[in-house]
Amino acid sequence: MMALSLSEPGLLLSSLLGVPVLLFLFVLGYAATFHSHRVDGTKVPPGSFWLFPWIGETLHALSLPPQEFFNQKTKKYGITFSTHVMGTPTILSSDVELTKTVYQQTNKLFDLALPSTTASILGKESLFFMKADIHKKVRNLIKVPFSVKELESFIPSIDRTCQNVTASWKNQEQIRVYHEAKKYVLNIAWNYLITIDTQSYPYMDKMLEDVPGATQIEKLAHLYFTTQSGMMALPFRIPGLKYYKALNSRKKIQEVLKQVIADRRSGEVECKDFLQSLLLPMEDGSLLTDDQVMDNIFTLLGASDVTTSTCLVWMVKNIHENPKVYKDMKAELDAIKKSKPEGELLTLEDLKKMTITTWTMNETLRMINVVGWFFGRTSDKDVQIKDVAIPKNWVIGLTHMFHLDERYFPEPEKFNPYRFEKTPMPFTFTPFGQGCRTCPGKDLARFEILTFFYHLITNYSWEPVEPNEGTCWHPFPHPEHLHPVKLTPRHLGDN
Numbered sequence: 420m421m422a423l424s425l426s427e428p429g430l431l432l433s434s435l436l437g438v439p440v441l442l443f444l445f446v447l448g449y450a451a452t453f454h455s456h457r458v459d460g461t462k463v464p465p466g467s468f469w470l471f472p473w474i475g476e477t478l479h480a481l482s483l484p485p486q487e488f489f490n491q492k493t494k495k496y497g498i499t500f501s502t503h504v505m506g507t508p509t510i511l512s513s514d515v516e517l518t519k520t521v522y523q524q525t526n527k528l529f530d531l532a533l534p535s536t537t538a539s540i541l542g543k544e545s546l547f548f549m550k551a552d553i554h555k556k557v558r559n560l561i562k563v564p565f566s567v568k569e570l571e572s573f574i575p576s577i578d579r580t581c582q583n584v585t586a587s588w589k590n591q592e593q594i595r596v597y598h599e600a601k602k603y604v605l606n607i608a609w610n611y612l613i614t615i616d617t618q619s620y621p622y623m624d625k626m627l628e629d630v631p632g633a634t635q636i637e638k639l640a641h642l643y644f645t646t647q648s649g650m651m652a653l654p655f656r657i658p659g660l661k662y663y664k665a666l667n668s669r670k671k672i673q674e675v676l677k678q679v680i681a682d683r684r685s686g687e688v689e690c691k692d693f694l695q696s697l698l699l700p701m702e703d704g705s706l707l708t709d710d711q712v713m714d715n716i717f718t719l720l721g722a723s724d725v726t727t728s729t730c731l732v733w734m735v736k737n738i739h740e741n742p743k744v745y746k747d748m749k750a751e752l753d754a755i756k757k758s759k760p761e762g763e764l765l766t767l768e769d770l771k772k773m774t775i776t777t778w779t780m781n782e783t784l785r786m787i788n789v790v791g792w793f794f795g796r797t798s799d800k801d802v803q804i805k806d807v808a809i810p811k812n813w814v815i816g817l818t819h820m821f822h823l824d825e826r827y828f829p830e831p832e833k834f835n836p837y838r839f840e841k842t843p844m845p846f847t848f849t850p851f852g853q854g855c856r857t858c859p860g861k862d863l864a865r866f867e868i869l870t871f872f873y874h875l876i877t878n879y880s881w882e883p884v885e886p887n888e889g890t891c892w893h894p895f896p897h898p899e900h901l902h903p904v905k906l907t908p909r910h911l912g913d914n
């Protein structure tokens with residue numbers, strides 16, 4: 420048999436020519452495979468998957484604000500289109516009816532689609548990954564502590580935390596709003612979860628002695644932030660890398676929580692907090708395991724932190740850029756402060772009076788999708804909803820882009836809280852989702868946000884240090900430099 424040698428010029432040439440041809444054929448086949456996907460004869464929505472498998476259009480999408488990517492695609496393909504992002508073929512849509520149906524079919528036809536790193540950081544027993552049956556039982560269990568009735572007794576704790584955080588700004592000429600907002604939200608979350616402000620945990624000092632931070636809550640916050648930064652990182656367990664550090668911090672928090680849970684189960688310590696309600700029997704009499712309890716504590720920390728602090732920072736920015744809104748909020752909040760005896764904490768009745776502040780929160784949530792670019796659903800079966808084919812294992816992304824549709828919100832690019840004087844059309848304003856997985860923390864978030872602006876506006880005025888600060892859009896939208904502002908203390912009646 421004659422051996423082939425690449426040293427032969429003809430063979431070398433044809434080999435070199437062969438590589439691009441093979442590559443071309445591969446890419447053609449790859450693209451054709453996606454475009455030919457059908458469910459019951461219906462083709463997937465039009466779109467493009469770009470050239471390379473796995474990467475798809477990810478880099479292009481991440482290089483733009485979500486709205487711009489969406490506008491580009493919508494112009495070309497319509498309001499429902501196919502793409503390939505984050506390693507998965509994906510359908511994105513701003514169609515209200517389609518979104519509503521996907522929400523209604525969640526836990527029936529669809530499960531949540533989240534990155535695998537999120538799963539390993541939050542834990543596989545997280546509410547996010549629970550299947551229909553257990554999900555329903557746990558949602559029923561947490562319904563009580565998240566109800567307005569129960570949260571009402573937590574308002575003083577939110578108020579005290581807010582006063583501490585805002586008082587700490589007195590000696591600072593400048594703060595970074597996003598950083599402060601995160602600190603505030605996380606302190607509330609830990610108090611809500613395990614009553615750390617009034618309950619003593621002596622063993623934590625030893626367990627957390629090598630963790631940076633002056634107090635137990637600061638140490639827990641430090642560990643949590645390290646954990647969180649691994650959620651969207653590449654999943655390499657290599658010392659020094661974000662994901663590795665995140666898993667180590669998670670382990671440390673778990674050790675602490677194990678001890679806290681053991682004390683509660685033994686009846687030695689009893690508090691009126693979220694952890695205590697997770698230890699109650701579910702409707703069928705069964706109890707959550709320690710792992711389930713711990714994973715759901717991580718879930719609440721993660722779900723409350725990014726969302727609420729993102730809303731807070733954009734609200735601060737929006738209010739400053741809209742003097743009429745600022746003036747009206749100031750009048751509203753000053754009036755509430757004037758009506759209260761000195762030192763009295765906020766009540767539910769006070770929060771209910773914050774109408775313009777609530778509209779401003781809604782308008783901020785309308786304009787910025789604080790949960791990130793989109794969150795997805797996926798199915799292990801082919802699904803067809805009206806004329807949209809969703810093949811199995813594809814992701815259907817819920818983008819909430821209809822918040823920016825002029826048919827539902829005229830002049831959608833304009834920040835106009837007063838539009839919320841009228842209730843939006845059904846299913847067109849859904850910052851907290853819909854259906855069986857609607858955000859359970861929405862009232863807690865609302866109370867935190869209203870309290871924050873009550874103390875900010877009645878105690879300070881502020882000027883942004885960088886009026887033209889850019890925006891980082893991914894994974895969660897925030898001002899590029901965490902929004903540094905200069906604060907000036909103000910007294911009631913001051914402009």
Ligand code: HEM
Nearest residue numbers: 546547722723726727730850851852856857858859860864
């Ligand atoms: C402005 C603040 C917030 C916004 C905009 C927000 C929004 C959302 C959205 C859109 C979802 C997904 C719903 C779905 O998949 O259908 C969600 C889920 C969730 N949120 Fe929130 N959230 C906020 C604050 C909070 C807070 C403060 C907590 C808890 C302390 C919380 C806990 C959760 C949990 C546990 C889930 C998962 C629910 C499930 O899968 O059953 N969120 N949130």
